[in-house]
Amino acid sequence: MPTIHRLAYRLLGDAFEAEDVCQETFVKFWQAASGWRSGEAKVLTWLCRVATHDCYDRLRRKRPDLPGDLSDRADDRMGAETGMARSQRWDALQAAMMRLPERQRAALSFCYDHALSQREAAKAMNIGEKAYESLLVRGRRTLKTMMQEDDHV
Amino acid sequence: MSDFSTRDGHDNLEGLFAHSRVPAPSANLTARVVTAAMAEPRPQGANDRRLIVWSAVAGLAATLVAGILFFANQPNEAELWAAQADAAGFGDLYEWVGAGTQ
Numbered sequence: 001m002p003t004i005h006r007l008a009y010r011l012l013g014d015a016f017e018a019e020d021v022c023q024e025t026f027v028k029f030w031q032a033a034s035g036w037r038s039g040e041a042k043v044l045t046w047l048c049r050v051a052t053h054d055c056y057d058r059l060r061r062k063r064p065d066l067p068g069d070l071s072d073r074a075d076d077r078m079g080a081e082t083g084m085a086r087s088q089r090w091d092a093l094q095a096a097m098m099r100l101p102e103r104q105r106a107a108l109s110f111c112y113d114h115a116l117s118q119r120e121a122a123k124a125m126n127i128g129e130k131a132y133e134s135l136l137v138r139g140r141r142t143l144k145t146m147m148q149e150d151d152h153v
Numbered sequence: 154m155s156d157f158s159t160r161d162g163h164d165n166l167e168g169l170f171a172h173s174r175v176p177a178p179s180a181n182l183t184a185r186v187v188t189a190a191m192a193e194p195r196p197q198g199a200n201d202r203r204l205i206v207w208s209a210v211a212g213l214a215a216t217l218v219a220g221i222l223f224f225a226n227q228p229n230e231a232e233l234w235a236a237q238a239d240a241a242g243f244g245d246l247y248e249w250v251g252a253g254t255q
Contacts, residue, residue, distance in 0.1 A: 001186070005178040015176035022178065023186050030190035093173040112170035140166060 001026070003044065003115050004051045010109035011055040013090060013098045021058070025051045048116060048124040052106055059102055096146040104139030111136055 004025055008018035028050050029043075090098065097105050103125065110121035122132040179185075 001178060001183060005182070006175050009175055015178075019178055019182050019185075022182060023189050026186045027190050027193055031193060091174045093169045094175075108166075108170075112166055143166070 003113075004047055006113055007048060007106075007109055007115055008051055008055055010094070010097060010113065011052070011102065011105055012058060013094060017058065021051050021054050024054055042120060045116060045120045045124050048110070048121075049126065052124055055106075056102060092147065092150060096143055096150065099146055100139060100142055104135050104142060107132055107135035108139045108143065 001022055004022050005015075005018050008021035009015055012018055012021070025047055029047060032046075097108065100108070106125055107121070110116050110124065111118070115121070116124060118132060119129060122129045125132060125135075127135075
């Protein structure tokens with residue numbers, strides 16, 4: 001549960017909404033459990049996939065302006081918040097994470113919060129390992145730029 | 154000022170994530186999830202033997218978890234899920250809980 005909650009928090013930036021994601025994810029797991037076949041997928045990978053897509057859906061509902069394929073555009077809305085407001089709600093890393101595109105945010109969380117191996121993280125995101133690595137490279141670069149910019153504010 | 158610019162970005166991200174503040178889930182989240190799960194319709198797969206076990210013990214498991222929550226000030230999540238899994242006959246399925254919450 002803490003793994004799913006942390007992942008959802010990284011993606012949504014809201015601890016209470018992350019709990020809602022946990023609830024929905026585990027209820028779906030509960031419902032799917034009777035049909036589970038061992039060897040089909042690791043349970044944690046399955047849970048992370050469901051949670052990630054739930055988070056994407058929630059972010060999509062908040063940002064209907066973005067194209068349906070999950071854009072790589074940075075989240076300007078989050079950047080519009082004042083530095084003080086952001087620092088009260090999030091620490092510096094999370095504030096920068098919230099300005100990253102959703103998929104980069106997810107890739108970085110999988111990698112640095114050590115939720116899953118690279119292969120499993122790619123599975124959870126429904127992408128290939130190469131695409132996952134690419135998201136990580138772009139995410140690291142963008143995150144570094146954002147945090148360096150914040151240092152100079 | 155973050156220390157991001159003073160060290161290599163990749164290595165430093167490990168430290169930043171490790172020290173980043175992430176709120177802990179509410180103490181009652183597990184109970185809330187169990188309650189929500191029990192309120193849902195029965196899972197699909199009527200011919201699956203595990204479903205029969207699942208359905209038969211669901212109420213017992215819910216009672217068990219509620220009892221643990223009642224007696225424990227700080228319920229151990231892994232123990233809760235393990236107890237739930239044992240009661241429901243889904244131990245293998247919940248093995249990840251131990252690894253994921255240590």
